[in-house]
Amino acid sequence: MVDAPARVAVVGAGVSGLTAAYRVRLADPSIDVVVLEASQRPGGTLRTVDVAGIPLDAGPDSFLGRKPWAIELCRELGLEMTRPAATGTWLWTTGGLVPYPAGTAFGIPGDLGELFHWKGLSGRGRRRALRDLVIRKRREDGDETLGGLLRRRLGDEATDRALAPLLSGLFGGDVDTLSADATFPELRRWERTQGSLIRGAQAALRDAKGGGSPRAPMFVRPRDGAARLTDELAGRARDSLRFGSHVDAIAREGGRWALRTASGPVHADAVVLAVDPATTRRLLEPAARDVAADMAQIPVVSVGVVLLVYAEGSAEALPSGAGFVVPRGEAPMSSCGLVSAAWPAPAFGSRAVLRCTVGGTGQEDVLDADDEDIVRACTRHLAALLPLPEEAEAAAVIRWPGAVPRYQLGHLERVARIREHLPPGIFVSGQAYDGIDVAGCVRGATDVAAAARDFVDTTRKERTP
Numbered sequence: 001m002v003d004a005p006a007r008v009a010v011v012g013a014g015v016s017g018l019t020a021a022y023r024v025r026l027a028d029p030s031i032d033v034v035v036l037e038a039s040q041r042p043g044g045t046l047r048t049v050d051v052a053g054i055p056l057d058a059g060p061d062s063f064l065g066r067k068p069w070a071i072e073l074c075r076e077l078g079l080e081m082t083r084p085a086a087t088g089t090w091l092w093t094t095g096g097l098v099p100y101p102a103g104t105a106f107g108i109p110g111d112l113g114e115l116f117h118w119k120g121l122s123g124r125g126r127r128r129a130l131r132d133l134v135i136r137k138r139r140e141d142g143d144e145t146l147g148g149l150l151r152r153r154l155g156d157e158a159t160d161r162a163l164a165p166l167l168s169g170l171f172g173g174d175v176d177t178l179s180a181d182a183t184f185p186e187l188r189r190w191e192r193t194q195g196s197l198i199r200g201a202q203a204a205l206r207d208a209k210g211g212g213s214p215r216a217p218m219f220v221r222p223r224d225g226a227a228r229l230t231d232e233l234a235g236r237a238r239d240s241l242r243f244g245s246h247v248d249a250i251a252r253e254g255g256r257w258a259l260r261t262a263s264g265p266v267h268a269d270a271v272v273l274a275v276d277p278a279t280t281r282r283l284l285e286p287a288a289r290d291v292a293a294d295m296a297q298i299p300v301v302s303v304g305v306v307l308l309v310y311a312e313g314s315a316e317a318l319p320s321g322a323g324f325v326v327p328r329g330e331a332p333m334s335s336c337g338l339v340s341a342a343w344p345a346p347a348f349g350s351r352a353v354l355r356c357t358v359g360g361t362g363q364e365d366v367l368d369a370d371d372e373d374i375v376r377a378c379t380r381h382l383a384a385l386l387p388l389p390e391e392a393e394a395a396a397v398i399r400w401p402g403a404v405p406r407y408q409l410g411h412l413e414r415v416a417r418i419r420e421h422l423p424p425g426i427f428v429s430g431q432a433y434d435g436i437d438v439a440g441c442v443r444g445a446t447d448v449a450a451a452a453r454d455f456v457d458t459t460r461k462e463r464t465p
């Protein structure tokens with residue numbers, strides 16, 4: 001009897017699963033890779049929808065320039081990358097949109113004069129923020145909440161009004177429950193090494209300037225949208241991709257892992273779970289109770305994306321910039337991107353295209369409203385802020401239930417414990433572990449693919465007489 005080839009089964013065809021599959025296959029074509037995806041399409045949260053004949057990103061729409069992993073993978077796959085045509089972010093205030101100071105690192109200005117005169121905060125709020133320069137460092141070493149760190153150093157007003165809206169968006173909001181170590185370790189390092197966040201920002205801005213190479217743009221994306229990355233990866237996975245394959249149980253069977261799917265069992269030597277934390281917990285409960293308990297400590301939050309296409313001629317009136325962010329609960333949206341200004345495309349014509357994010361921690365009930373009500377709330381608010389009509393010509397609301405894992409206090413230790421206690425041959429990958437964004441997922445999946453391949457190699461050698 002001929003032995004079955006070594007196999008890695010990947011559960012989930014989002015960017016994490018597809019990257020892991022691509023990396024395993026590339027490194028060792030003798031390994032059979034199977035990707036099991038519950039839905040009928042690849043990409044997970046990376047998805048394009050059609051609004052008034054324009055293909056628009058419904059999930060991620062760009063990758064952070066300072067994290068190279070997704071951008072490098074796109075280049076490796078031959079995708080053409082573009083930079084935004086307009087940059088600059090505004091802060092929503094009761095007096096209208098106020099631009100963030102020009103030179104900031106993580107929203108913290110390096111120029112004291114600019115901070116002193118910045119209209120985004122009251123005089124009192126600015127004076128309190130400047131006390132960061134003299135306040136003593138925290139003595140304790142352990143993790144603290146991002147809100148705790150920002151409030152301690154810069155005060156409540158700067159935290160709530162200026163920094164939380166900018167920093168917590170991708171993490172589902174609420175800085176007061178997020179882990180500083182797991183979200184912005186740089187800020188913790190600045191306090192340790194510079195004794196101040198403002199001095200840390202100054203040093204970071206100086207380094208970026210003095211580095212010789214041009215500063216990386218804040219955001220980058222493939223020419224036809226972020227979902228081109230997963231489309232390309234899915235194209236390369238071809239025959240190994242099995243859609244409609246919801247995995248509902250995993251068990252040890254005959255020295256391999258058996259994955260139960262509606263279309264029958266799949267056997268594999270190694271399994272990469274690249275799905276949401278709740279599904280991972282359910283699948284691992286029978287084989288790894290400790291891991292499941294830790295997984296239960298990674299809650300998730302729901303968000304929504306509202307895509308708006310306005311009438312022809314509306315784009316020219318828009319100011320030039322990437323978009324604005326909103327302090328918690330002050331407007332129907334938590335952020336708004338001026339897509340037609342930042343990422344212009346011939347398909348837009350002269351139509352303004354905007355993208356609002358709604359929901360998030362403490363505001364998930366917004367997503368229970370009808371699409372029309374959500375759209376109306378956004379467009380009315382936008383008409384009062386920007387030179388736009390009260391109604392968009394076409395709109396789409398895309399809900400992402402439970403799509404954002406919360407990096408709560410102690411998150412890094414939790415993830416380390418999860419990985420340490422996984423049964424041999426089981427690996428976890430995805431935005432719950434290695435980074436909330438696409439770049440973090442790509443980096444994490446690359447590491448996991450190498451570990452899964454090593455595991456299969458060792459198992460193969462042990463089996464060889």
Ligand SMILES: Cc1cc2nc3c(=O)[nH]c(=O)nc-3n(C[C@H](O)[C@H](O)[C@H](O)COP(=O)(O)OP(=O)(O)OC[C@H]3O[C@@H](n4cnc5c(N)ncnc54)[C@H](O)[C@@H]3O)c2cc1C
Nearest residue numbers: 012014015016038044045059060061247430431436437438
């Ligand atoms: C609205 C929104 C906007 C965002 N914007 C950005 C951005 O601009 N830039 C950025 O870098 N990041 C952004 N992110 C984060 C980014 O989308 C994620 O980090 C990334 O897409 C997560 O990919 P993943 O593969 O880990 O998970 P997912 O994309 O969730 O993929 C998981 C896959 O597993 C499948 N699955 C689930 N259960 C099973 C099962 N039992 N069996 C088989 N298959 C299963 C699902 O169908 C899905 O396809 C955004 C996220 C959201 C929600």
